Amino acid sequence: MAANEDTELKLAHVGKKKIAPKRYWDSTEKRATEDAEEGQKQEEHGEQKKNIKGEMPYLKRKKRKTEAGRKKGISGKMDPFPGPAPVSEDKLKKFKRGEKGKMPQGTRGRLKDSLSGAEVASNLAQNQAARYDLLLPEDAGFLEGDEDEDTCTFLQEDIADAVDITSGAKYFNLTLSQFGPYRVDYTRNGRHLLLGGRRGHVACIDWQSKQLKCEMNVMETVNDVKWLHSEAMYAVAQKKWLYIYDSSGIELHCIRKFNDVLRLQFLPYHFLLATASTTGFLQYLDVSVGKEVAAICTKAGRLDVMALNPQNAIIHLGHPTGTVTLWSPNQREPLVKMLCHKGGVRSIAVDKTGTYMVTSGLDRKLKVFDVRTFQPLKSYFLPAGASCLALSQRGLLCASTGDIVQVYKDVCSTPVKKPYMTHRVRGSVCGAQFCPFEDVLGVGHAEGFTSMLVPGAGEPNFDGLDANPYRSVKQRQEWEVKALLEKVQPELIGLDPGQLGLVDRATWEQRHQDKVQALGFDPLAKAKFTPKFRTKGRSSSGKVQKRKKQVAHEDQRDQIRETVEQLQKETQKKINTDQGQRSALDRFRK
């Protein structure tokens, strides 16, 4: 029925559309099938009419349109959801890489091809990534109390009892009262734990299976311990020098160039071990080749507060003058110096995305800064001050005051009034770190080590190629090779990690100037507009002038047009928003 109508219509509009080629042997058979379908369709239409009853004609039209647009499959049925599934805007935004480049109006030829090609490629990458985001199945949860219940009053024992056995087993205490306050470090995949007691006790543990890898006493003061790129090696900052041991406790290196080290940080993608010493030196050791990359004299005295920005590999140092300085191995002076506290800085933590920095000072304040703009966001007053800070992968903040460990949620974005969780450990806290990919906070204190449960702390989805908690030895070896091949050179460290993707403007400009000088003209300059010659008096000087005037100040005009459009949009928005609440007196307003 429909087909016939269509053909008639088409014939009526003479010469508008071609008739699709048909095979003559189709016609008779189709007829028969169509007749059968017709009956069905009529029935359906009847039903539809009943349903719709002319109230929403657009619905029907729309439906028909989509039906016409859809292709029939081989089975004759239509695909109810044609085309690829749509991707949500939020997800697309998550995988957006930089701003879309503008293509100016007169672009053509090879340039246009390459620009549009790149645009297509980046769109493809973005879409695909957003689509594959579906494959991250795990979701993070949080502790939620009843109405009159505060989550900070929950006891660790209760939580451990409530959860399953494997998770419950992640809450444990190690009583090591002999060798004094402990420093803590987890490997990047969160599988192994390194403990360093002030009085020389060093132990590495596969903490989930509670297997002790090695334990020893270095018979010296231990200032800090740090895992290197994998669980095979770790660095210990001892009283005099820096030592490197392997997982079985064998001393691999004693690095005499690094003396009196107080704090250690490891840059995993650069294979750099950054050390801060009592003499005020910030040193970088390339652990892949064993070379000292940079030794910077900070001229700021004893450096016992240090943090790493995981996003751009910048080292943050806290000073007793209340300032925090940002360092890269490429510059002898601090990249940025921020005055954060009126008293000395006690601890710093930087979040995973490199957006926020949390500092605590002797003035008992806890402050949150935006490290991209260096502006203070939040400021809290802790009655007892925070001695030790740590940020989890999902943005939970651990602040320890004395023997109390407090965990805060959303410190950076919303003002908080009370902690998310609190826990009292046996001794005063010396080091704390959230375990990656686990809802666990490791706290090293004077009386040993406490592993406490903090729901919602760890990232639920891990990247198997980057930090795989379940990797085998073979996988680890392969990963090691790949990581070494992909090692990022220390020269690339800077405030903006995307610097490498930018053109070196200064050199480019210099070169361009040279070229202009050599050629005598600017090859990139826009050609001056010369109107075409036209016959029959259309190229009289007046006309030519007119034509020139038409294209004059094109760029300026574009700019003005843009701004005007923007203004109009804004005003329209204002009008739209204002229309709701217009009072009688508004008419006198200009």
Added chain:
Amino acid sequence: MSLSECNVHLKAASCFCMWVKFSKSLTVAETVEDEDEKESFKADDTVISASEDEGGSDDERKHRKLLDAISSLGGKKRRKLAERSEASAQISEFSVSAEGAGEKITLSDLIGTIEKTSVISKTKKQLKNLKNRHDTLELPLSRQQTEKIQREVAYGKTSKEVSSWQGVVVRNQKAEQLVFPLNQEPSGPKPVEQMVTGWKAQTPLEQEIFNLLHMNKQPLHDPVLTPTEEASLKAMSLEEAKIRRAELQKVRALQSYYEAKAKREKKIKSKKYHKVLNKAKRKEFLKQFEEMRKTDPAAALEQLQKMELGRMQERMSLKHQNSGKWAKSRAIMAKYDNEARKAMQQQLEVNKELTQKLAVPSDSEDEEGPEEEAPALPDFVNEAEPADATNPWMMGKLTVEAPEPGEGSDTEPPAGGFQEQENPEDGAEEEEVTEEEALLRQFEERRKLRQTQNGGQDVVPGEKEGEVAEIVNEGDAVGVVEISDNDDDDEEVEDEVSEFNSLFQKLAEKEQVAVIEEATTNNAGAESCEEPALLEEGLTRLRSLEDMDLLSQDVSIETGEPAVQSSVTAASEETAIPQLKKKKKNMIDCNEVLTKEAKVIKIHIAPTAIEEEEENEEEQKMIIKEAFAGDDVISDFLKDKKKLEAAGKPKVVDLTLPGWGEWGGLGLKPSRKKRRRFCVKADPPPPRRDQNLPSVIISEKRNSSIAMHQVSQLPFPFESPEQFESCIRTPIGNTWNTQRTVQKLTAPKVITQMGAIIEPITKEDFMKGKTLATTRKQPDIIDFLPRWFKPEMEMNK
């Protein structure tokens, strides 16, 4: 007898004569010959003899031919006698004459006899023409030139041939991936749809069957109608076609009528006609606009904006000013020619009209009609009130030409009252005036009504608004004067107008000041209740710069307190610092750094270690204070920052030489003037990145280490760094992308099959697609369609 025949005859005759002569001479010249040839000589002789007797018969000629044939049968080649071309000189038997040897043979010599014949006039004419033509045949071109031409032609051909490859080359250059050898069947399973639709009869049996079917065009089952017939039946019924045709005809006819009408109307040059037309259009537009205002305010507003835009354009352009070529010429003429003057005035009025400011229709207009009308200017313009005796300004102006305006207002008050636009051509178009009159009468009636309503308010002496209204009216009256007076004192009137305008402005200013004063003193008792609103509106509309100054003082007094308050509140926040900083420039107040208010967090568990200390909290605070008494952290930091800023500034180079141009010596400093002259000041450095961040020092050093790894030269198609950066902003590695994306992004540009021979591309390779495309588009169904349908299908292709 045709020309060609005649020619042939002529030739034959002349040749024959010549030949005879030659042979004679030859007989004389060549006596020594072989015996074999004697026969031929004989034959020749016979020929001669035959020719000698005039009108030799055909038989003889045939006979001679026969003889020739026989002699040639002998197998021996008969040697032909060499022909001598120079015989002409020796034609005379008796003497050798060199006469005419060097002369050219002209055409007339040869065809001299033709003139006598009368029959072939056409040929004669042609020949005459030939005679008159003196051009000779051109020399054959030189070798080089011919070669050049040949080369050119060859180049054209080859370039054409080669350029047919252009598309392929470009396509291959642009292609993201090329797969060699070409024309491979894509491997892997095909989608089912493609398989089904792309099915072709391949086996001979299938082909035969389909051929049969195609040949006969017979339906398979019950042969009632052949498909052709069926299709043609289906295509269209005759009646339908007729109806359709009729419809189309009608539409076309209507269109042509309309076009013709439009053309005719467009060609009309009459100004008057166009004026009338325009006016009608305007009226229509106004009506529509009014309607639109009621029904669709948004669209009306848009329209209004459009009008405003038109006004702006008019204001910007000099289109209707008196600076154009035409206007200047008119201006010269205007002294002597009335018409010219009128035309000019008309133009100026057009300008005035176009540049007139639009009254923005406010929402409240409908509700409070009479009150609102007082301040709205255009309405007053419309009101042509007779000169007010109480108004001294009016009196002063109008006394100069008291009788005329009076007359004007009497005779044609509507013309004055209505917009000036129509007035000047009153004399010319009386019919329109009559049309308008009805409208205007209405208008006047309404005005009277309004007057009666307003009466009490308007007449109140000393009231500012009333004055304004009157002044405006006065302006209008002047307009009347200007219009009605066509004769000789235009300039005078213009002067008056300008004078009046200035007066009006002054008055308006004065009034505004008064209004402001009133507003500030705020004595509401003197005014009637609706007065303040009106005044306020006037205030907003007519505010000038000076007024603004006046106002700002008052406002500052009024808003003094809140400002202080806000400053107090702002001081507590770090973000407010920049405002105050601007005043002090480089002075940062210590109190303004690190002033962000801290939120106190309460914890239910107090740390045990500090619990003991908490008892003597005061004491601890004291201790801390004592500990940091020496180092003022903030001021140190600021000092540091200032130092760095100072170091970053470029230094002034002092090039003064003491003693030059003045006395030098111990204790003598070069004069300030000189120093100023020879000091080279460098450009100020770009603003520091931390200039708005008081508690941050950002190093301005360039990171040169990364420059080694950065791109410093743009690859070919890119012209600016932005383009290149936008191009490389997406990473292609598998760390950041899904596997498929990586594969797609890093696909090789050329793929070759291992071991396959890659033949060079042939013409068939790329022509095949085209031919295929064309052939594929020729469906079988075309045979079944009616004949009239086919050409269109081809056209559509």
